[in-house]
Amino acid sequence: MSYGFFYRPKGVFLQTLHPSAALVYLGVLFLLTLFFTHPLYLLAIFLALGLVAWAAEALDAWETCLKVGLGMVVLIMLINPLAVRAGTSIIWSGPEVPVLGRLTISLESICYGAAMGLRLLNVISVFCLYNCLVHPDRALGIFSRFAPKSALIISLATRMLPTLARELSEIKEAQQTRGVDFGSGSWRERLKRYSTIFNVLLFTSMEGSLQVAEAMHARALGSGPRTCYQREPFRPRDAICLFAGGGALAAALCAKYTGAGDYHYYPQLGQLFSGFTDLIFLAAVLAGVLAPVVLSWGWQKCSSLRSKI
Amino acid sequence: MWCRHKLFLKLMRFFLFFCAGAIFIYVFVCKEAAAEQNWGLFSIFLILLVILLFYWVFERSAATSREIAVIAVLSSIAGIARLPFAALPNVQPTTFLIIISGFVFGPRVGFMVGTTALVVSNFFLGHGPWTPWQMLAWGLAGSSAGLMGILHPRLGHKGMTIFNFLWGYLFGWIMNLWFWLSFVYPLNPKTFLLACLASFWLDTLHALGNAVFYILLGRDIVKVLTRFRQKMEISFLLPAK
Numbered sequence: 001m002s003y004g005f006f007y008r009p010k011g012v013f014l015q016t017l018h019p020s021a022a023l024v025y026l027g028v029l030f031l032l033t034l035f036f037t038h039p040l041y042l043l044a045i046f047l048a049l050g051l052v053a054w055a056a057e058a059l060d061a062w063e064t065c066l067k068v069g070l071g072m073v074v075l076i077m078l079i080n081p082l083a084v085r086a087g088t089s090i091i092w093s094g095p096e097v098p099v100l101g102r103l104t105i106s107l108e109s110i111c112y113g114a115a116m117g118l119r120l121l122n123v124i125s126v127f128c129l130y131n132c133l134v135h136p137d138r139a140l141g142i143f144s145r146f147a148p149k150s151a152l153i154i155s156l157a158t159r160m161l162p163t164l165a166r167e168l169s170e171i172k173e174a175q176q177t178r179g180v181d182f183g184s185g186s187w188r189e190r191l192k193r194y195s196t197i198f199n200v201l202l203f204t205s206m207e208g209s210l211q212v213a214e215a216m217h218a219r220a221l222g223s224g225p226r227t228c229y230q231r232e233p234f235r236p237r238d239a240i241c242l243f244a245g246g247g248a249l250a251a252a253l254c255a256k257y258t259g260a261g262d263y264h265y266y267p268q269l270g271q272l273f274s275g276f277t278d279l280i281f282l283a284a285v286l287a288g289v290l291a292p293v294v295l296s297w298g299w300q301k302c303s304s305l306r307s308k309i
Numbered sequence: 310m311w312c313r314h315k316l317f318l319k320l321m322r323f324f325l326f327f328c329a330g331a332i333f334i335y336v337f338v339c340k341e342a343a344a345e346q347n348w349g350l351f352s353i354f355l356i357l358l359v360i361l362l363f364y365w366v367f368e369r370s371a372a373t374s375r376e377i378a379v380i381a382v383l384s385s386i387a388g389i390a391r392l393p394f395a396a397l398p399n400v401q402p403t404t405f406l407i408i409i410s411g412f413v414f415g416p417r418v419g420f421m422v423g424t425t426a427l428v429v430s431n432f433f434l435g436h437g438p439w440t441p442w443q444m445l446a447w448g449l450a451g452s453s454a455g456l457m458g459i460l461h462p463r464l465g466h467k468g469m470t471i472f473n474f475l476w477g478y479l480f481g482w483i484m485n486l487w488f489w490l491s492f493v494y495p496l497n498p499k500t501f502l503l504a505c506l507a508s509f510w511l512d513t514l515h516a517l518g519n520a521v522f523y524i525l526l527g528r529d530i531v532k533v534l535t536r537f538r539q540k541m542e543i544s545f546l547l548p549a550k
Contacts, residue, residue, distance in 0.1 A: 072488070079503050083493070083495075083499055086494075117492075119492065123438040124437060126438075127436050127438055127440070128435070128437075149372055152377060153421060153425055156378070157381040157385045161388055165389055191525055195525055195526050202386060202534075206382060208382065210537075213373075213377070213378035213379075214374075216377070
């Protein structure tokens, strides 16, 4: 089952990062997206995410994610103008509707809806990049040190998923050889036939779970503290990405603190720029966010840089 | 290593209680500041904190290898049941399986099956900003079914069908929260109602799907899982030395 936006090893620079560095970098991108409502910051982050997707060779997956998100963007752009009465530049005034009152659409609410739509696309893009950049096993490896039981459950369940899918098709084949036709009859009859397969799968896999438990018990699970083996090297590239992410977050906090990153949509749209400092903060945030992309480009083009980081 | 693990658990306990206290003070004491809060960001922290709390409780519990294996298998089954129905909007047999797991094995297993099924199936379907909220919603579905199993063990087929049906809507409303908190302004009952209205037909499909799956498959699955729960239970006739 392929939806395009899951991890596939491509040997790109961003996939070689330590999982904690990759998680922190993507976490910073996620925080920045929810941190700002300023349209220019949101647009800049969107473009930066596009560049990260390009560096990760994940433009196809990114495009798919954006298409998935477009439906929700439309919803956001409908709900905000219909529900908000705070805007002063009224474009259209409609009839009285129960619960909602008089329908009015203002320029401010449309702009706010558009900005929030962009924010949604940013958030979706961050998760798309997470799916493309971080191997689930490597991410799980970090948590297994602190939450061994939960990590073991997730590892076991992930391991069992393809096995169960294979068992399911085998049970179906066995039923078909006995003359069960899954393609004929009403939907109720078909569901009944499929439910038989499901019951068999449930029964055999539950029996299997007892065997797995006994095997784990025989290997002394729970008899004492778990040992932990770490083989993820922490390289200069990880430190640079962590530093860049931290820098972007610090610049964002400064922008918020000084008011440069704030933007007011209501009651009237504010000015996009209130001074030169706004641009400096925006550039600082972008520099931090794009540093791993630049590093990725250098890693591809310059072999000496590749050996050093 | 063991000392570090214990230290981590102590720090974690302190961190969780500190965060819970800080949030309580912030929301209920500093009301004016809370009104201006970036709730989209704040709610994500809150949700992650709640999920961490549940996982921390599970890590501290004396879960046996049998319990771990059963949770893994039920999560896999719930996860795999989600994949063929991914194309259908909100009709998926995952919710009713999580509810039955919780009802038979208790709230702890219910929560773990709900969250793990989501994490595992999203490895294949793709994680998104909705992942923490889905984890919470399915986790709560499983744990509430577990509580229902403790409080009303003889709820019956009709009662469980209604419970499954209701969770279709509850799941949708929890999922609407992240959308509403992050992308809608102002945050008032009217805008939340609009968000719920927009998802009404999807929530209805989810609720109907849950009810139909439970009516057709629920009785057999409850029987199978109850049998395994009895098999898992070990009682010592003599005190262990």
